[in-house]
Amino acid sequence: MITKVFKNGNSKAIRIPKNFIDDNVELVEIKKEGDKIVIVPKKNSLDELFELIEKNKEITKDFLDERNQPLTPSKEIF
Numbered sequence: 190m191i192t193k194v195f196k197n198g199n200s201k202a203i204r205i206p207k208n209f210i211d212d213n214v215e216l217v218e219i220k221k222e223g224d225k226i227v228i229v230p231k232k233n234s235l236d237e238l239f240e241l242i243e244k245n246k247e248i249t250k251d252f253l254d255e256r257n258q259p260l261t262p263s264k265e266i267f
Contacts, residue, residue, distance in 0.1 A: 192203050205228070210217075216231035232240075 190206070192206075194201050194203055196202070210230065214230040218229045218231045220227045220229070
């Protein structure tokens with residue numbers, strides 16, 4: 190697809206066709222790879238965290254199973 194680059198204030202801009210991006214995307218990451226400009230939807234940080242945990246379930250399966258939790262110190266009541 191070919192689209193025209195236009196000026197928007199002090200920046201350059203392009204229009205992205207509606208069918209190229211989901212309606213719920215609010216942020217995108219823009220990268221330059223050689224001569225290419227790559228636009229990738231930016232996910233919510235929590236969504237990325239949950240995806241990372243899901244992908245690495247075997248690694249996190251026994252996370253902190255053998256942690257030695259110190260006892261809570263007793264407190265004097267006045």
